[in-house]
Amino acid sequence: MRYGSKEAENVVTTAISPAQASSEAAGKALRISNLSKSFGGLQAIQDITLDLHTGIITSLVGPNGAGKTTLFNTITGHIKPDTGTVQFEGHSLVGHPPWKIARMGVMRTFQDLRLFMHMSVEDNVLAAMEPRSWFWQPAGRQANNARRERTAAILKETGLSAKAGSLAGSLSYAERKFLSLARIMATEARLWLLDEPAAGLDPPSYELFQDLLRNQVQRGISVCIIEHNLDIITAISDRIAFLDQGRVIAEGEPSKILEDPKLIEIYFGGGQS
Ligand SMILES: Nc1ncnc2c1ncn2[C@@H]1O[C@H](COP(=O)(O)OP(=O)(O)OP(=O)(O)O)[C@@H](O)[C@H]1O
Numbered sequence: 001m002r003y004g005s006k007e008a009e010n011v012v013t014t015a016i017s018p019a020q021a022s023s024e025a026a027g028k029a030l031r032i033s034n035l036s037k038s039f040g041g042l043q044a045i046q047d048i049t050l051d052l053h054t055g056i057i058t059s060l061v062g063p064n065g066a067g068k069t070t071l072f073n074t075i076t077g078h079i080k081p082d083t084g085t086v087q088f089e090g091h092s093l094v095g096h097p098p099w100k101i102a103r104m105g106v107m108r109t110f111q112d113l114r115l116f117m118h119m120s121v122e123d124n125v126l127a128a129m130e131p132r133s134w135f136w137q138p139a140g141r142q143a144n145n146a147r148r149e150r151t152a153a154i155l156k157e158t159g160l161s162a163k164a165g166s167l168a169g170s171l172s173y174a175e176r177k178f179l180s181l182a183r184i185m186a187t188e189a190r191l192w193l194l195d196e197p198a199a200g201l202d203p204p205s206y207e208l209f210q211d212l213l214r215n216q217v218q219r220g221i222s223v224c225i226i227e228h229n230l231d232i233i234t235a236i237s238d239r240i241a242f243l244d245q246g247r248v249i250a251e252g253e254p255s256k257i258l259e260d261p262k263l264i265e266i267y268f269g270g271g272q273s
């Protein structure tokens with residue numbers, strides 16, 4: 001599996017009216033329309049139109065190089081799409097920088113995690129908390145206590161309570177993955193985009209991971225997960241979008257996708273079924 005760095009760029013696009021947005025966007029956390037991005041002669045994503053539904057887990061699957069991470073990068077403002085629109089809760093995302101899209105409630109993990117390795121686990125979570133929400137809390141010690149209580153609850157839910165005071169750099173690979181999820185929880189994002197969050201996890205960690213995501217979607221969070229492990233995809237997905245060569249070539253219920261021999265052949269290059 002390859003882990004490449006991606007360039008950040010910005011672009012401006014047209015917006016739809018609020019009334020139009022609210023009627024069209026009901027039940028859709030994210031609406032991606034005709035999104036394309038090429039790198040030189042390589043069409044990384046091509047004319048992608050896809051809805052991410054509210055309060056469910058959508059898996060993005062497809063072979064290496066299919067364009068999954070590029071799709072995330074164009075949603076989150078890390079890469080400028082050549083054409084197309086992205087609407088989150090009726091608001092256009094294209095043209096905004098990553099920090100602003102994060103503020104709007106769309107958070108992601110990266111394949112390389114991007115934690116503060118020389119800070120404690122607790123401080124990594126505290127640092128991710130939205131500064132704007134601090135403003136609404138009482139000042140001083142009380143506010144500090146509230147943040148620490150919330151951090152403790154997040155660390156409990158992500159199985160990291162015992163590691164609160166440890167440096168992030170001392171965590172196991174699986175623990176680092178949970179810390180990256182804890183940091184997203186701390187932001188109170190409403191859409192989570194997770195790039196291979198379960199890669200490298202052991203089976204007990206899978207269970208915790210699945211429980212964690214299931215609890216989040218029950219609270220109304222929308223999750224989109226890029227994943228290669230078909231067991232995890234099967235266990236966790238409410239919907240699946242299948243990408244190949246930059247295009248969404250199938251989308252729908254997991255059984256429809258996972259039982260399609262043509263898709264399985266594309267996924268495994270004809271090597272397995
Ligand atoms: N910044 C970039 N510059 C040039 N080419 C890129 C860039 N980012 C991605 N690509 C290319 O675009 C294509 C899609 O890459 P992408 O990383 O989106 O695939 P992916 O589906 O996430 O693959 P994987 O499952 O291996 O992570 C690949 O051919 C990749 O080499």
Ligand SMILES: [Mg+2]
Nearest residue numbers: 068069070111
């Ligand atoms: Mg990728």
